Amino acid sequence: MTNTNIPKDYQQSMGATIIIFLILGLIVTAILISPLLTKQRRNQIKRRAFPPFWQEIIANNLPIYHRLTTDERRRLQGHIQVFLVEKQFIGCQGLQVTAEMKLTIAAFACLLLLNEREEYFPKLRSILIYPSTYVVNETVATGDYFLAEKRVAKLGESWSRDQLILSWAQVQEDTQHWNDGHNVVLHEFAHQLDQEDGKAEGVPILPQKSDYAIWAQVMTAEYQRLCHDVENGFHAVIDSYGATHPAEFFAVATETFFEKPLELLQQHPALYELLQRYYQVNPRQWVE
Numbered sequence: 001m002t003n004t005n006i007p008k009d010y011q012q013s014m015g016a017t018i019i020i021f022l023i024l025g026l027i028v029t030a031i032l033i034s035p036l037l038t039k040q041r042r043n044q045i046k047r048r049a050f051p052p053f054w055q056e057i058i059a060n061n062l063p064i065y066h067r068l069t070t071d072e073r074r075r076l077q078g079h080i081q082v083f084l085v086e087k088q089f090i091g092c093q094g095l096q097v098t099a100e101m102k103l104t105i106a107a108f109a110c111l112l113l114l115n116e117r118e119e120y121f122p123k124l125r126s127i128l129i130y131p132s133t134y135v136v137n138e139t140v141a142t143g144d145y146f147l148a149e150k151r152v153a154k155l156g157e158s159w160s161r162d163q164l165i166l167s168w169a170q171v172q173e174d175t176q177h178w179n180d181g182h183n184v185v186l187h188e189f190a191h192q193l194d195q196e197d198g199k200a201e202g203v204p205i206l207p208q209k210s211d212y213a214i215w216a217q218v219m220t221a222e223y224q225r226l227c228h229d230v231e232n233g234f235h236a237v238i239d240s241y242g243a244t245h246p247a248e249f250f251a252v253a254t255e256t257f258f259e260k261p262l263e264l265l266q267q268h269p270a271l272y273e274l275l276q277r278y279y280q281v282n283p284r285q286w287v288e
């Protein structure tokens with residue numbers, strides 16, 4: 001039977017409506033399936049064999065590598081493999097990017113992913129590597145109403161857009177001084193975690209809504225304590241740079257948590273516990 005009694009205009013509008021619904025259906029399906037496909041693709045990457053010479057490089061440059069548990073090491077390797085596939089490394093000022101550079105940076109950065117959030121610094125696309133300290137033009141305030149252009153030397157930078165900058169000389173220095181509480185890769189990638197929600201205020205995305213209140217309570221108290229210590233010239237285990245802004249405090253506290261866990265636990269137990277819960281690792285167990 002043909003629908004000769006239905007007006008042609010009506011048939012056309014019905015046809016258009018069906019096409020719109022089909023397109024919307026496809027878009028919704030793609031949105032729902034996309035994370036599953038990403039997860040599947042990442043799991044395939046993680047299952048690839050981890051080359052022995054990669055292990056050698058990481059063991060040389062990440063001093064705690066052999067102190068990680070077998071399970072932590074296996075998960076770290078998986079994250080490193082995904083990180084290397086998804087992030088682009090760009091050498092600056094003529095620097096040739098080597099496997100050692102990529103693996104060292106990936107290994108430090110992926111220590112921050114052992115909490116299995118299934119996110120790989122989603123806003124970050126490329127890592128720019130300079131041979132050593134690099135100089136940039138920055139606009140700085142010179143008084144209440146005045147701004148000036150200034151040349152500033154930098155060791156690293158995390159931009160809220162899609163790039164992060166590192167000095168390779170500084171990364172190498174950090175591999176040789178693991179326990180000094182300074183690590184430019186941990187610092188800049190902690191900023192990436194902080195900036196994931198679009199704001200740089202020292203609060204990364206937390207698993208539960210209820211976590212934010214305790215985070216604010218502990219972080220505010222610890223930040224104020226550091227500001228007080230710095231103002232009064234007291235020695236603190238957390239570097240004084242952390243007292244410049246809550247976002248810097250989170251980045252510097254992360255460096256201290258991984259590099260000086262015993263001191264942090266003794267002097268700032270609440271902060272240690274908060275970071276342990278967030279990063280889902282216990283670095284004091286990695287100390288000999």
Ligand SMILES: [Zn+2]
Binds near residue numbers: 187248
């Ligand atoms: Zn910083």
